[in-house]
Amino acid sequence: MSQQTTIRKLAALVNTPVEKLLEQLAEAGMPFSGPDQVVTSIEKVKLLGFLKRSHGKVESADDAGEAPKKITLNRSRKQEITVGGGKGAGKTTVDVVVRKKITLSPRDAAADKAAPVTDERAEILRKLEESRQRNLDEQRRLAETDKQRADEQERIRREAEEAARQKAEADARASLEAAGVVPDGDEAPARKVATSHSHSQAKPAAPRVETARAPAHKPRGSHAMVAGVEDDDRASRFAGQMHLSASDRARRSTGARGKPAGGNRPRRGTEQARTGGGKHAFERPTAPVVREVAIGETITVADLAQKLAMKGGEVVKALFKMGVMATITQSIDHDTAVLVTEELGHVALKADADNVEDALLAHVEETQGEKVVRPPVVTIMGHVDHGKTSLLDYIRRTKVVSGEAGGITQHIGAYHVETDRGVISFLDTPGHAAFSAMRARGAKLTDIVVLVVAADDGVKPQTKEAVQHAKAAKVPLIVAINKIDKSDADPLRVKNELLGEEVVAEEFGGDTQFVEISAKTGQGIDALLDAISIQAELLELTAVRDGRANGVVIESSLDKGRGPVATVLVQAGTLKKGDYLVCGVQYGRVRALFDERGEQVPEATPSIPVQVLGLSGVPDSGDDFVVVDDERLAKDVAQQRDAKRRESRLVAQAGNRMEDILAQMGSGEGQQTLNLVVKADVHGSVQALREALTGLSTDAIRINVIGSGVGGITESDATLASTSKATIIGFNVRADASARKVIETNGVDLRYFSIIYDVIDQVKQVASGLLGVEIREEIIGIAEVRDVFRSSKFGAVAGCMVVEGVVKRNKPIRVLRDNTVVFEGELESLRRFKENVDEVRNGTECGIGVKAYNDVKPGDQIECFERIEVARTL
Numbered sequence: 001m002s003q004q005t006t007i008r009k010l011a012a013l014v015n016t017p018v019e020k021l022l023e024q025l026a027e028a029g030m031p032f033s034g035p036d037q038v039v040t041s042i043e044k045v046k047l048l049g050f051l052k053r054s055h056g057k058v059e060s061a062d063d064a065g066e067a068p069k070k071i072t073l074n075r076s077r078k079q080e081i082t083v084g085g086g087k088g089a090g091k092t093t094v095d096v097v098v099r100k101k102i103t104l105s106p107r108d109a110a111a112d113k114a115a116p117v118t119d120e121r122a123e124i125l126r127k128l129e130e131s132r133q134r135n136l137d138e139q140r141r142l143a144e145t146d147k148q149r150a151d152e153q154e155r156i157r158r159e160a161e162e163a164a165r166q167k168a169e170a171d172a173r174a175s176l177e178a179a180g181v182v183p184d185g186d187e188a189p190a191r192k193v194a195t196s197h198s199h200s201q202a203k204p205a206a207p208r209v210e211t212a213r214a215p216a217h218k219p220r221g222s223h224a225m226v227a228g229v230e231d232d233d234r235a236s237r238f239a240g241q242m243h244l245s246a247s248d249r250a251r252r253s254t255g256a257r258g259k260p261a262g263g264n265r266p267r268r269g270t271e272q273a274r275t276g277g278g279k280h281a282f283e284r285p286t287a288p289v290v291r292e293v294a295i296g297e298t299i300t301v302a303d304l305a306q307k308l309a310m311k312g313g314e315v316v317k318a319l320f321k322m323g324v325m326a327t328i329t330q331s332i333d334h335d336t337a338v339l340v341t342e343e344l345g346h347v348a349l350k351a352d353a354d355n356v357e358d359a360l361l362a363h364v365e366e367t368q369g370e371k372v373v374r375p376p377v378v379t380i381m382g383h384v385d386h387g388k389t390s391l392l393d394y395i396r397r398t399k400v401v402s403g404e405a406g407g408i409t410q411h412i413g414a415y416h417v418e419t420d421r422g423v424i425s426f427l428d429t430p431g432h433a434a435f436s437a438m439r440a441r442g443a444k445l446t447d448i449v450v451l452v453v454a455a456d457d458g459v460k461p462q463t464k465e466a467v468q469h470a471k472a473a474k475v476p477l478i479v480a481i482n483k484i485d486k487s488d489a490d491p492l493r494v495k496n497e498l499l500g501e502e503v504v505a506e507e508f509g510g511d512t513q514f515v516e517i518s519a520k521t522g523q524g525i526d527a528l529l530d531a532i533s534i535q536a537e538l539l540e541l542t543a544v545r546d547g548r549a550n551g552v553v554i555e556s557s558l559d560k561g562r563g564p565v566a567t568v569l570v571q572a573g574t575l576k577k578g579d580y581l582v583c584g585v586q587y588g589r590v591r592a593l594f595d596e597r598g599e600q601v602p603e604a605t606p607s608i609p610v611q612v613l614g615l616s617g618v619p620d621s622g623d624d625f626v627v628v629d630d631e632r633l634a635k636d637v638a639q640q641r642d643a644k645r646r647e648s649r650l651v652a653q654a655g656n657r658m659e660d661i662l663a664q665m666g667s668g669e670g671q672q673t674l675n676l677v678v679k680a681d682v683h684g685s686v687q688a689l690r691e692a693l694t695g696l697s698t699d700a701i702r703i704n705v706i707g708s709g710v711g712g713i714t715e716s717d718a719t720l721a722s723t724s725k726a727t728i729i730g731f732n733v734r735a736d737a738s739a740r741k742v743i744e745t746n747g748v749d750l751r752y753f754s755i756i757y758d759v760i761d762q763v764k765q766v767a768s769g770l771l772g773v774e775i776r777e778e779i780i781g782i783a784e785v786r787d788v789f790r791s792s793k794f795g796a797v798a799g800c801m802v803v804e805g806v807v808k809r810n811k812p813i814r815v816l817r818d819n820t821v822v823f824e825g826e827l828e829s830l831r832r833f834k835e836n837v838d839e840v841r842n843g844t845e846c847g848i849g850v851k852a853y854n855d856v857k858p859g860d861q862i863e864c865f866e867r868i869e870v871a872r873t874l
């Protein structure tokens with residue numbers, strides 16, 4: 001053992017005055033009475049620790065890692081420890097006899113180091129404890145409230161029972177009295193008591209029982225859950241949660257309720273059932289919500305799902321179960337939508353999709369007023385080259401008074417002329433094709449048809465067709481026997497031939513006016529106009545003149561400078577500049593109105609054609625137009641119509657019929673595949689058909705027999721065909737009932753045959769359809785540019801000579817320079833002597849304006865071509 005150290009010795013060792021050391025020892029909590037007292041090694045270490053702390057020694061980084069190093073005690077006799085370093089303390093070296101270094105130093109150091117961690121942990125634990133305490137307090141409080149409430153209920157119940165008991169007693173007593181058991185003297189007061197009981201006790205008892213029940217609902221709420229043993233459990237589960245809001249609590253409580261019943265839950269359930277459940281507790285709706293959804297002609301699956309408050313996928317699934325394949329974005333038709341809605345347990349209503357249209361109709365109806373006579377609208381029909389265009393041109397040229405002297409009339413699709421007998425409007429698109437196209441779109445524009453028959457040619461196929469069209473449309477005819485100036489003209493022949501078409505001239509006892517004319521010389525033209533006016537008078541054509549206008553689009557185009565331009569024929573009301581109108585799927589405000597002379601007009605009345613500027617887009621000819629109060633309605637109607645049109649298109653595209661599949665496939669690139677399922681009566685036929693049909697495959701199309709077999713067509717065959725979009729070939733076999741159902745539902749194409757060659761022929765045809773069409777180009781005319789004029793109104797206009805074929809205004813063109821295409825586009829204008837024309841033939845001069853191209857140069861060629869579709873065959 002080492003020798004003992006006194007204070008004096010230690011003071012000498014550490015080079016400190018004895019008094020100071022004694023003082024320090026005393027400060028370190030080790031008071032010594034004198035310098036000769038022995039200082040133990042523990043005391044020395046303690047002193048060292050004290051001195052370190054009091055001098056604020058900062059441990060070196062190395063020391064910080066390991067506790068024993070901090071004290072740096074080891075077994076060497078002399079260990080230098082830098083204690084001071086601070087002010088005044090200087091550098092102190094301590095020699096330590098190491099005996100118990102391990103027990104003290106590490107713990108102290110560790111305690112020093114761990115302090116902040118411990119603090120943090122303590123803080124967390126404290127908070128947790130607080131939170132737990134709060135929860136417990138709250139639960140206790142709630143339990144207290146519940147207990148009070150239960151006590152109150154119990155009290156009320158007891159009171160009610162007591163009241164009932166007393167009433168029963170009173171009743172029993174009363175009956176005893178009635179039976180004479182009670183002494184007579186008591187009778188009156190007893191009855192009195194009984195009566196008073198029944199009034200004062202029994203009566204209030206009833207409502208009390210009710211009120212007793214009412215509060216019984218309340219504890220079903222969230223805090224009902226925290227009462228009792230299980231709630232204590234739960235409380236401790238939540239105890240670690242710092243903040244548990246009321247809503248959280250309610251949520252958790254509700255969640256807990258969903259767990260399998262345990263503990264006293266069945267009791268709770270019974271109680272709840274008895275009391276009718278808590279008013280404030282969440283209750284899952286017991287009956288499914290039946291929604292009423294309005295469905296229009298078509299609806300997208302997504303929209304339907306939204307209306308049904310379901311996920312799109314669920315509706316898709318339901319549709320799939322019904323055998324309808326549709327994606328979320330696809331539109332389904334009304335009937336399918338109704339079926340799936342009902343399948344899903346909801347109610348489908350016919351959508352009032354037309355409500356904006358109704359508003360529009362109301363607008364049209366509002367235009368009712370006093371009807372006045374209106375001009376007739378005339379269409380000219382007849383066989384090719386019989387002089388329809390010549391007649392229209394002659395009337396326009398001679399009867400439409402041009403604005404400027406020498407000016408020309410504009411081709412706007414229609415024009416009106418003033419005669420002595422009144423105004424007549426002509427639709428400037430001759431031929432029955434245009435007429436029937438309008439009719440097909442539901443537009444009945446024409447009041448009178450002028451049938452042009454060349455006197456030298458007589459009745460021809462198109463003459464007959466024109467008669468049929470006019471008759472079908474119940475439009476009266478006037479026959480214009482044209483080319484009467486010609487030497488071989490034979491008007492009588494025309495009259496006779498038309499008898500065969502049941503068109504009987506007045507002189508033959510019929511009611512059809514015949515007028516002999518010459519579109520070349522103008523002979524008989526006035527008589528023709530007279531005949532039209534007479535016919536119009538007979539028809540007593542009237543229309544409301546005042547009020548908002550409506551009518552039909554005759555022609556439309558997109559003008560480079562003016563935007564969408566539509567020629568409309570007003571059928572009722574007066575169309576004015578500034579009017580808001582809806583026009584097919586377009587809408588807008590009338591910016592300007594132009595007549596056939598190209599002059600601005602302030603308004604257009606019934607039967608008067610007029611060009612309209614200001615529409616949002618180019619409407620289709622045959623579209624109706626209606627003037628409305630405000631732009632909003634116009635926009636709504638137009639947008640709804642547009643959406644409807646798009647939806648209908650989508651529905652048509654989504655069709656699962658063979659034609660659609662083929663059409664869709666036909667438009668693809670590369671080798672197409674035609675899938676077939678072949679069923680036949682005997683094995684030999686199946687073999688023969690398989691070989692013959694697959695042998696039809698070419699580079700462009702592959703005939704793929706995806707299924708074949710002997711026997712009738714089964715449901716499985718039908719499903720296979722449906723899923724792989726295949727056609728079923730039934731050779732001497734038929735489909736059974738379940739197969740027919742699948743075939744019908746999915747629109748599978750099924751074809752029956754009994755002759756092998758017929759099968760091959762038909763498949764060839766179908767395959768040809770699949771091959772699609774080939775677009776071929778044919779150059780129909782070439783014009784050479786001789787000179788180029790620049791006009792501020794029309795831009796560059798090329799003065800040309802047509803050197804080949806015919807240049808047509810509405811066909812695509814290319815501008816060629818040194819046999820190289822420099823531009824491809826379309827014609828803006830095609831004119832002859834300042835007059836717009838539809839076509840210019842070989843050897844004729846003309847002025848050409850190329851749309852969106854101003855760089856035409858003399859020497860260029862303008863080639864006019866058309867694209868024709870040629871069906872490909874195998």
Ligand SMILES: Nc1nc2c(ncn2[C@@H]2O[C@H](COP(=O)(O)OP(=O)(O)OP(=O)(O)O)[C@@H](O)[C@H]2O)c(=O)[nH]1
Pocket residue numbers: 382383384385386387388389390391430482483484485486517518519520521
């Ligand atoms: N002599 C004579 N020729 C006429 C008369 N009317 C038209 N023609 C000529 O007949 C030819 C055909 O006339 P169009 O007006 O183009 O006949 P269309 O019926 O409009 O012909 P398509 O537009 O092809 O259907 C032209 O060369 C006219 O000059 C007429 O009254 N007398």
